[in-house]
Amino acid sequence: MSSPAETGPPQYVITAENLTKRYGDVAAVDGISFSVPAGEAFGLLGPNGAGKSTTMKMIGAVSQRTSGSLSIMGLDPDLNGPEVRAHLGVVPQQDNLDEELKVRDNLLVYGRYFGLPMSYLRPKADELLEFAQLTDKAKSKVDALSGGMKRRLTIARSLINEPRILLLDEPTTGLDPQARHILWDRLFRLKEQGVTLILTTHYMDEAEQLCDRLIVVDKGRIMAEGSPANLIREYSTREVLELRFGSERNASIGAELEGIGERVETLPDRVLIYAHDGEAALEEVSGRGLRPVTSLVRRSSLEDVFLRLTGRSLVD
Amino acid sequence: MTRKAAAAGKAAAPGAVSEAPGPTAAPALRAHSPEVSAARARRWGSLYFAEHVLRVMKSYSWTIVMYGVGQPVAYLFAMGVGLATLVDTGRGAIFGGVSYLTFIAPALLISAAVMSAASEFTFPIMDGFKWRRVYYGPHASPLTPQQIALGQVIAVTVRFLLQSAIYFGVVALFGAAPSPWGWVSILVATLAGLSFGLPLMAYAASITQDKGQFAMVMRFLVMPLFLFSGTFFPLDTLPLTVRWIGWISPIWHGTELGRVFSYGYQEAPLLTVAHVVFLLALAVLGWLLTKRQFIKRMAG
Amino acid sequence: MSAGTTSHSDTEAARNRKFGPLYSRNVRAVVARGLMATRSSNWMVMLSGFFEPVLYLIAMGVGLGAIVGTVQGPGGGEISYAAYIAPALLAVSAMNGAVYDSTWNVFFKMNFSKLYQGMLYTSLGPLDVAMGEIFLALLRGLMYATGFTAVMGLMGLLTTPWAILMIPAAVLIAFGFASFGMGITSFMKTFQQMDWINFIMLPMFLFSATFYPLSVYPEYIQWFIQAMPLWHGVDLLRQISVGAFSPATAIHVGYYLVMIALGMLLTTGRLRKLFLK
Numbered sequence: 001m002s003s004p005a006e007t008g009p010p011q012y013v014i015t016a017e018n019l020t021k022r023y024g025d026v027a028a029v030d031g032i033s034f035s036v037p038a039g040e041a042f043g044l045l046g047p048n049g050a051g052k053s054t055t056m057k058m059i060g061a062v063s064q065r066t067s068g069s070l071s072i073m074g075l076d077p078d079l080n081g082p083e084v085r086a087h088l089g090v091v092p093q094q095d096n097l098d099e100e101l102k103v104r105d106n107l108l109v110y111g112r113y114f115g116l117p118m119s120y121l122r123p124k125a126d127e128l129l130e131f132a133q134l135t136d137k138a139k140s141k142v143d144a145l146s147g148g149m150k151r152r153l154t155i156a157r158s159l160i161n162e163p164r165i166l167l168l169d170e171p172t173t174g175l176d177p178q179a180r181h182i183l184w185d186r187l188f189r190l191k192e193q194g195v196t197l198i199l200t201t202h203y204m205d206e207a208e209q210l211c212d213r214l215i216v217v218d219k220g221r222i223m224a225e226g227s228p229a230n231l232i233r234e235y236s237t238r239e240v241l242e243l244r245f246g247s248e249r250n251a252s253i254g255a256e257l258e259g260i261g262e263r264v265e266t267l268p269d270r271v272l273i274y275a276h277d278g279e280a281a282l283e284e285v286s287g288r289g290l291r292p293v294t295s296l297v298r299r300s301s302l303e304d305v306f307l308r309l310t311g312r313s314l315v316d
Numbered sequence: 317m318t319r320k321a322a323a324a325g326k327a328a329a330p331g332a333v334s335e336a337p338g339p340t341a342a343p344a345l346r347a348h349s350p351e352v353s354a355a356r357a358r359r360w361g362s363l364y365f366a367e368h369v370l371r372v373m374k375s376y377s378w379t380i381v382m383y384g385v386g387q388p389v390a391y392l393f394a395m396g397v398g399l400a401t402l403v404d405t406g407r408g409a410i411f412g413g414v415s416y417l418t419f420i421a422p423a424l425l426i427s428a429a430v431m432s433a434a435s436e437f438t439f440p441i442m443d444g445f446k447w448r449r450v451y452y453g454p455h456a457s458p459l460t461p462q463q464i465a466l467g468q469v470i471a472v473t474v475r476f477l478l479q480s481a482i483y484f485g486v487v488a489l490f491g492a493a494p495s496p497w498g499w500v501s502i503l504v505a506t507l508a509g510l511s512f513g514l515p516l517m518a519y520a521a522s523i524t525q526d527k528g529q530f531a532m533v534m535r536f537l538v539m540p541l542f543l544f545s546g547t548f549f550p551l552d553t554l555p556l557t558v559r560w561i562g563w564i565s566p567i568w569h570g571t572e573l574g575r576v577f578s579y580g581y582q583e584a585p586l587l588t589v590a591h592v593v594f595l596l597a598l599a600v601l602g603w604l605l606t607k608r609q610f611i612k613r614m615a616g
Numbered sequence: 617m618s619a620g621t622t623s624h625s626d627t628e629a630a631r632n633r634k635f636g637p638l639y640s641r642n643v644r645a646v647v648a649r650g651l652m653a654t655r656s657s658n659w660m661v662m663l664s665g666f667f668e669p670v671l672y673l674i675a676m677g678v679g680l681g682a683i684v685g686t687v688q689g690p691g692g693g694e695i696s697y698a699a700y701i702a703p704a705l706l707a708v709s710a711m712n713g714a715v716y717d718s719t720w721n722v723f724f725k726m727n728f729s730k731l732y733q734g735m736l737y738t739s740l741g742p743l744d745v746a747m748g749e750i751f752l753a754l755l756r757g758l759m760y761a762t763g764f765t766a767v768m769g770l771m772g773l774l775t776t777p778w779a780i781l782m783i784p785a786a787v788l789i790a791f792g793f794a795s796f797g798m799g800i801t802s803f804m805k806t807f808q809q810m811d812w813i814n815f816i817m818l819p820m821f822l823f824s825a826t827f828y829p830l831s832v833y834p835e836y837i838q839w840f841i842q843a844m845p846l847w848h849g850v851d852l853l854r855q856i857s858v859g860a861f862s863p864a865t866a867i868h869v870g871y872y873l874v875m876i877a878l879g880m881l882l883t884t885g886r887l888r889k890l891f892l893k
Binding site: 060062063064073080081082083085086087088090092094096097098099100101105109110112113114115116120123124127157158160161162163 | 345346347348350351352353354355356357358360361364365367368371372375376448449450451452453454455456457458459460614615
């Protein structure tokens with residue numbers, strides 16, 4: 001990774017070098033380095049407890065690092081907290097909207113934290129409600145909103161100061177599929193407008209949809225880095241054959257499958273065969289006289305990348 | 317703010333979100349730069365958060381009036397008018413030569429502020445950190461934890477001042493605040509509220525598990541302080557075994573001070589100074605603890 | 617097939633039972649759950665409810681009593697101020713405890729912890745739940761009343777064996793308020809509305825001849841206060857405390873019996889409406 005500040009344009013808006021955060025003896029973030037250029041959608045992919053949220057908190061200038069260096073828009077968040085936070089929009093993992101205020105008032109009140117005048121905030125709030133498809137809810141109480149609406153309101157709130165960097169911590173966790181797609185669509189629009197998106201997720205499809213580039217993190221360390229397509233190409237095969245032989249038998253049969261495809265991965269509930277051609281691999285399985293209960297051929301995903309890198313699933 | 321960052325800010329501006337909705341946004345709506353945001357937040361941040369809290373309070377202003385004004389006025393009627401028929405009969409000397417109504421009016425003013433403090437500085441504080449996590453919204457903005465704490469305190473102070481002023485107006489209508497300095501008791505009530513409330517705020521900010529602590533505070537702290545602080549009768553009618561409760565009670569110090577101002581109650585000037593010092597010291601100590609707790613809790 | 621007939625006859629049985637689907641005769645289950653929850657919750661919070669009237673008694677009875685001296689009791693005899701307000705404070709605490717348990721507590725379980733929804737998914741009916749909750753409230757009221765009466769004894773405020781009857785009388789008062797409280801709570805939607813309850817209780821507490829005799833008021837206010845439930849409770853306990861009974865005693869008891877009947881009627885009707893639409 002090249003060093004940030006002196007490269008001139010393309011400017012890195014975020015640069016982390018050996019970033020570390022310890023809680024007592026536990027290193028939540030264990031010496032990670034990355035840089036994010038302006039306008040990129042950058043993802044941190046990893047399971048719960050990987051250190052994603054801790055990293056986000058340090059970028060968001062609400063948590064002090066233990067060691068290493070971190071620069072946001074050329075500023076050190078530990079020394080210039082308010083200045084750094086003034087550049088950011090933040091969508092936290094847990095919504096923290098003020099449920100005692102109405103939907104639109106949440107935006108106004110939040111804008112005031114940036115010292116923005118009401119003459120700006122009133123039309124801006126209407127504009128953002130339209131963007132978040134919440135115009136008809138402007139006068140509703142927050143607790144009357146669905147989970148997806150609250151999420152969109154939180155995103156609208158994070159845009160009130162027109163940030164050029166948006167931090168999204170698990171933006172769609174807990175939402176139903178339809179609500180997730182609406183949200184992705186809105187985030188895509190922001191990306192098109194040149195907003196730098198930093199997002200954490202443990203959903204591989206989310207990372208594939210939204211991220212230009214991502215780091216795979218586990219136990220506070222970076223396991224791999226690259227675009228979703230490159231990561232899949234580098235760490236997995238084109239296709240995956242998923243076989244289920246029934247809970248009792250997966251493990252014992254796994255051994256009999258060795259040699260088919262490029263790699264065989266035995267999980268408690270299924271066996272994965274990584275192969276360039278999944279159908280061909282399935283024929284080979286049948287050829288050995290093995291009859292799976294179910295079989296499925298699919299394209300490789302980031303889930304497979306993560307499994308390859310850590311030997312564990314993303315979502316447990 | 318470095319020049320480089322400022323330049324980067326300018327370069328990225330055309331891509332900013334204000335263009336989002338496209339054709340409808342006719343007059344270009346543009347937020348001021350992050351540098352301006354940060355500078356303003358550094359200077360006025362506490363007031364920005366106070367504004368937020370006051371907006372929330374506005375949504376339950378009716379409750380505030382009922383608890384902050386209705387409650388003490390009900391007591392004023394029941395005790396100052398009803399009970400007075402039992403106690404005013406020729407025993408005026410006990411109450412420093414004034415009517416029972418005049419005697420309890422400042423005590424109820426102070427007690428109301430302290431009770432309001434007990435509600436404003438408990439659940440809403442815990443709510444900020446725990447249930448609805450209201451403090452973590454501004455925490456991601458340029459505001460600092462101590463500004464969030466101070467903003468909360470400012471807003472509650474405004475509440476104390478307003479409710480005390482309204483209640484004092486009622487007392488004045490009853491003719492129960494004969495001294496021209498009576499209005500100072502509004503400030504005394506506010507100070508007493510903070511003196512009791514700020515240490516409580518520090519405690520509330522330190523709680524991570526709700527085990528009914530606030531119900532205990534109400535019953536084992538607020539109620540005894542209310543009843544044993546010379547509120548309804550002079551403290552020295554109580555035996556020494558419980559009289560000490562008054563000496564450590566912000567309600568007693570506030571009440572005695574309020575009596576000095578509202579009807580010229582005679583006490584040693586040194587004692588008056590002691591009341592002020594006690595209330596101020598407790599408030600300052602409470603604030604320092606609160607500030608420390610907010611920073612500790614939010615800097616994680 | 618046999619399962620079908622069983623459930624059919626169950627339905628018949630329920631239809632023939634009093635209150636049909638509202639009541640499954642299993643109040644025990646609700647009470648058992650409540651006792652279990654109490655055991656695992658904070659005992660100090662439970663216990664603290666008992667201290668409030670005691671604190672009032674000490675502060676007002678001792679502190680103010682020193683100034684007031686003696687007042688005329690129900691029998692016409694002079695009694696100490698502490699002995700005068702003690703039964704009133706017991707009535708107030710019976711009211712407060714019952715109202716808290718049947719309003720705030722029920723409101724929270726109905727709208728926030730969703731406890732009742734869970735219970736009603738089982739074979740329990742709404743009336744089982746209501747009666748269970750009221751029983752728990754009365755059990756607590758009984759404990760507080762016993763404790764308070766004991767404190768009165770320790771302070772030398774009991775002069776007649778009749779005074780022991782204050783305990784069941786306090787439970788009667790609590791029953792009256794609890795049965796109504798629950799019905800009223802079923803109308804409440806927000807915390808702000810719940811605050812209304814406090815705003816009604818406070819004046820009742822202050823003005824129901826708790827701290828001074830009714831004769832202080834002009835006649836029309838006296839009539840008004842005598843229409844309020846707490847005054848009947850205060851006067852009933854005050855009469856019992858000195859063993860001075862009069863025809864009014866029967867009126868007080870009757871007032872509460874009617875209140876309990878109407879309250880249960882209201883609560884049952886509301887539960888039917890809320891849960892069995």
